[in-house]
Amino acid sequence: MLFYVLRRLLQSVPVILGVIFAVMLTIEMIPGDPVTLMLGEHATQESVAAVRGALGLDKPLLVRYVQYIGNLLHGDLGRSIRERRLVSQELADVWPATLELTTAALVFAVLGGVLAGVVSAVWPNSFFDGVMRLGSLFGLSMPVFWTGLTLIILFSLWLPWLPVGGSGSLRHLILPAVTLALPSLAMVARMTRSSVLEVLREDYIRTARAKGLREQVVVLKHGLRNACIPIVTLLGLQVGQLLGGAVLTETVFAWPGMGRLIVRAIFARDYILLQGAILVFALTFVVVNLLVDISYAMFDPRVSRR
Secondary structure (H helix, E strand, O other), X not given: OHHHHHHHHHHHHHHHHHHHHHHHHHHHHOOOOHHHHHHOOOOOHHHHHHXXXXXXXXXXXXXXXXXXXXXXXXXXXXXXXXXXXXXXXXXXXXXXXXXHHHHHXXXXXXXHHHHHHHHHHHOOOOHHHHHHHHHHHHHHHOOHHHHXXXXXXXXXXXXXXXXXXXXOOHHHHHHHHHHHHHHHHHHHHHHHHHHHHHHOOOHHHHHHHHOOOOHHHHHHHHHHHHOHHHHHHHHHHHHHHXXXXXXXXXXXXXXXXXXXXXXXXXXXXXXXXXXXXXXXXXXXXXXXXHHHHHHHHHHOHHHHHO
16 A cells, blocks of 8 residues: 555656646746736836846746746745745635635535435436436536626525625635535536446345345445445546636635635736646645545555555
8 A cells, every 4th residue: 555655646746747837838928027017017128137037037948947846845936926925925825715615615515416416326217316417417517607606696685695705704605615516516416326326236236135235225335335436536536626616716706715816826927926826736636636546445455456
């Protein structure tokens, strides 16, 4: 198991390096100059050149990439061009809010999706199964920002039960968490239904029922557990979906997290802050997928020997 985990860790290093280079290359190709945005249109060429030299923007891309990796190994994410604060401080201020939102959305997606999928698999082609499949199609089709605006109109304007936006309490968390979770919930429900339905047709399930085991034991212990690997794989991928959706969700609900920080960094052309934020997202995604790989070995011990 230790060798299995170390191998997965080593495989994640090229992914992180590739993400950093892709972000730097993308920002390099975007029109506009962050120094001009920071100093204003009437800044002199001398002052622009001086600031570009101080920030290292006058160096080639590959040189800046190598320097950034070297600084990263020492825990230095750089300093924000716009705010002149350490990027690590900027991220530390907003990361807890994004972690709270994505965790709440993931829990809602897992509990709701697995429950709906199992019930649909146990009673296929029933009324509930039809409603679940129609609802999951709706959840997958609706853009996050449109779902958020619709929920605001319904539960904040027509029915003034929940606040429009902001943070600070559980009531503020409900609407953005539900908005962010709906596409993932729909995907988890469809995957759970398909996996459990396939497992329930296996011979060992019929054997368990023939032994007189209760239906709950057959479905949950023998059916759901053996159907978990594709579901867990999907959950690992959905973390990236949730982190990406957090950008729009936090903007719609004025949630003070990483998503709003990324939008602000994009408009300000603060590429150093943007790199740090995307790096944190990438590291989170890699760590979650590492945990998913480890969980494979828990559900199927043969995995750790591959």
